[in-house]
Structure formats: structure tokens, C-alpha cells
Amino acid sequence: MQAIKKDLQITEKLSILSQDSQYDLACACATQENEHRKRSKEDKWVYPVTLPTGGTTFLFKTLLSNECVNNCKYCPLRIAGTPQRCRLEPQELVKTFLSYYHSGKISGLFLSSGVMGTPDNTMEHINRVALLLRRAQFKGYVHLKVIPGASDGAIRQSIALANAVSLNIETAGEENFKALSTSKNYQKDILRPIELISKLTHDDYRYKRVHQTTQFVVGAAQETDKQIIDYSWNLYKKLKLSRIYFSAYQRGLGEPDLAAEFSDKSNADILTREHRLYQADWLMRKYGFRAEEIPLNSEGNLSLDTDPKEMWARLNPDFFPVNINKDEKNRLLRVPGIGQIMAERILECRNQGLKIRSLDDIRKPNKILEKARDYIVF
Numbered sequence: 001m002q003a004i005k006k007d008l009q010i011t012e013k014l015s016i017l018s019q020d021s022q023y024d025l026a027c028a029c030a031t032q033e034n035e036h037r038k039r040s041k042e043d044k045w046v047y048p049v050t051l052p053t054g055g056t057t058f059l060f061k062t063l064l065s066n067e068c069v070n071n072c073k074y075c076p077l078r079i080a081g082t083p084q085r086c087r088l089e090p091q092e093l094v095k096t097f098l099s100y101y102h103s104g105k106i107s108g109l110f111l112s113s114g115v116m117g118t119p120d121n122t123m124e125h126i127n128r129v130a131l132l133l134r135r136a137q138f139k140g141y142v143h144l145k146v147i148p149g150a151s152d153g154a155i156r157q158s159i160a161l162a163n164a165v166s167l168n169i170e171t172a173g174e175e176n177f178k179a180l181s182t183s184k185n186y187q188k189d190i191l192r193p194i195e196l197i198s199k200l201t202h203d204d205y206r207y208k209r210v211h212q213t214t215q216f217v218v219g220a221a222q223e224t225d226k227q228i229i230d231y232s233w234n235l236y237k238k239l240k241l242s243r244i245y246f247s248a249y250q251r252g253l254g255e256p257d258l259a260a261e262f263s264d265k266s267n268a269d270i271l272t273r274e275h276r277l278y279q280a281d282w283l284m285r286k287y288g289f290r291a292e293e294i295p296l297n298s299e300g301n302l303s304l305d306t307d308p309k310e311m312w313a314r315l316n317p318d319f320f321p322v323n324i325n326k327d328e329k330n331r332l333l334r335v336p337g338i339g340q341i342m343a344e345r346i347l348e349c350r351n352q353g354l355k356i357r358s359l360d361d362i363r364k365p366n367k368i369l370e371k372a373r374d375y376i377v378f
């Protein structure tokens with residue numbers, strides 16, 4: 001690993017470390033393609049985030065350090081990688097964060113890190129930042145990354161300080177994981193801490209306010225979309241995770257031989273795949289679809305050309321037409337082009353005793369709504 005550069009200004013370090021934190025996505029709704037990759041034009045460590053309730057806020061998002069002792073093949077920060085390495089000290093990060101917070105530029109912190117020596121040494125630094133912020137009476141949002149292999153004690157400390165924690169699962173299943181990293185153990189370093197976080201945040205009343213998220217890197221291993229979707233389903237249902245994020249592996253970031261597996265796929269295809277996984281995830285979380293209902297091709301993958309909800313509608317003609325004036329919300333939500341907001345508006349009109357004769361009665365015509373016309377009656 002390259003030596004850590006010590007004589008850098010804080011803004012120089014933040015430029016490097018926030019750039020390297022862009023692959024950690026746990027801070028956006030990602031209802032639109034590439035939404036989670038936007039950054040502020042002036043301060044690259046300020047990320048606009050869409051809230052689940054609507055509206056936007058800004059997070060201060062950075063790594064504490066981009067040094068790392070691990071060898072994950074897809075990661076530009078792996079031990080054999082060649083980024084300019086640097087590290088923020090907890091005190092300097094806290095001071096800078098608070099000056100941004102007090103000037104109203106940001107409302108919370110998203111903090112991750114490469115592995116500085118050992119998982120628990122890294123956790124000590126991450127938790128120290130959160131502790132200093134809480135001691136400074138900062139009561140806002142803090143999302144902390146849990147480092148793979150962290151001890152139970154370090155995890156408990158993170159949960160006591162944060163509003164949200166996440167440990168990246170990276171891929172679906174042990175076999176796929178082994179193909180990507182030999183320095184981490186899937187059961188011990190990844191699944192065990194995720195299960196512990198789930199237990200603590202659901203069984204211990206002190207930590208029920210804490211959300212757990214995770215992230216898959218998509219397309220670096222040979223996993224299918226079916227494997228990712230089935231894993232996601234279990235993470236939501238059995239371990240009650242709040243959100244799952246998908247990060248498209250981009251050719252050239254990892255080890256050169258990893259790119260060989262993409263001989264027939266461009267980076268644009270991988271980004272589209274990522275977007276389709278978000279759409280499938282949205283169907284499971286918000287639209288009442290079960291994992292086995294998500295339409296897949298014979299290879300177990302989502303269509304790159306058609307969104308999964310529209311594909312499901314095409315494959316299930318018997319379900320339609322849906323009656324806009326009579327059917328329940330769960331049926332309305334299965335119609336391509338009708339989302340949560342539109343379904344709510346339809347129900348509102350019905351509650352007011354209004355007869356809907358056309359979707360144009362509810363909303364200005366648009367391309368998305370146009371999709372609904374073949375599947376509905378009034």
C-alpha cells in the first residue's frame with residue numbers, strides 16, 4: 001500500500017476522501033437514475049439527499065481514511081490499489097463538520113472508511129467522531145459504516161451513537177463473495193455483524209430508532225439478479241433492514257482481470273442493471289410484490305429494456321383491467337404508470353364521491369401516466 005500523505009490541508013484531504021466515498025450509497029432514495037451520485041458543485045463532500053418524505057437535505061459525506069488492508073477485487077482502495085492515501089483525524093473532521101453544520105450547509109453526517117490496520121481500530125476512529133459530535137450537542141443525523149469483522153462491542157458503540165448504520169453485504173452468497181475477496185469471511189465478517197445489528201435494533205428498546213441499511217456491488221461477481229433479489233427479500237423480511245442500495249461495478253476501478261467478465265456488457269448496461277434492481281427493490285418495499293413475482297428472464301436476470309413493473313403487467317394480462325373507480329389500492333399500485341402518489345389521489349377523489357372519467361381528471365397527462373391507459377377501466 002502507498003504511504004499516507006501527511007502534509008495535506010483539510011480541504012485537500014476532503015477532496016480525496018469524499019471522491020472515494022462516492023461508491024458508498026446509503027444516503028438517497030434513488031428513485032431516479034444516478035440520483036445518488038450527485039454532489040454539490042462547490043464542496044464535493046456535500047451531497048444532496050432526497051428524503052423519503054419528499055424534499056431535499058444535504059449530508060456531509062466522506063471517508064475517514066482511504067487506506068485499507070483488504071483486497072476486495074472490485075475496490076479502488078484495495079491494498080494493491082494506487083489512490084493518493086490520506087487520513088482525517090477525528091478532531092479535525094468534527095471541527096470542519098460543525099462549521100458546515102452551524103453555517104446551515106448540511107444537516108447530517110455519512111461516515112465510512114477503509115480498514116486502518118484492523119476492523120476495531122477503524123471502528124474506534126469512526127465511533128470517536130460520532131462521540132465527539134454528540135458531546136458537542138450535535139443531535140442531527142449520523143450514519144456510520146460498520147467495518148466488516150468489527151467486534152460486538154464496537155458495533156454496540158456505533159449503534160448507541162448513530163441514527164443509521166450499515167455494513168456492505170457486497171454480493172449474494174458465499175461463493176460469489178469468495179470470488180471478490182479472500183481477506184474477508186462472509187459468515188464471520190459480514191453476516192454475523194449484520195445479524196447482530198438487526199437483533200440489537202429490533203430487540204433492544206434503546207436502539208429501535210436506529211436504521212440498518214446495506215449495499216450490493218452489482219456485476220463484479222457472477223451473481224444473477226435473482227440471487228440479489230432473493231437475498232434482498234430475506235434481508236427485508238428476516239433481518240428487517242430499512243434499505244438496500246445497489247452500486248454498479250464500473251470497469252477499470254478494480255483488478256484488471258475482473259473486467260474480463262464484462263466482455264459482453266458495457267458500463268452503461270451495468271448502470272441500467274443497477275437502475276432495474278432499484279425498481280425491483282421498490283416493487284418489493286412499496287408495491288406489495290413478493291420476490292418470486294419479480295419477472296426475470298431464463299438466466300435469472302431483469303430485462304434491461306423494460307421496467308419490471310411493466311414487464312409483470314405484460315406477463316399477467318388476467319390481472320387487468322383495474323377499475324380506477326372501484327379497485328383497492330393494492331390493485332391500483334400494480335398498474336404501470338400509477339405510483340403511490342397517484343394511487344392516493346385516486347382514493348382521495350373517490351372518498352370525496354367524485355367519479356373519475358379519465359386519468360387527466362387527476363393529473364396532467366405525461367409519459368409515465370400514458371403507460372396506464374392499456375391496463376385500466378373507469
Ligand code: SF4
Nearest residue numbers: 068070072075078114
Ligand atoms: S474493505 Fe472496503 S475499502 Fe477495503 S478493499 Fe474492501 S471494499 Fe475497499
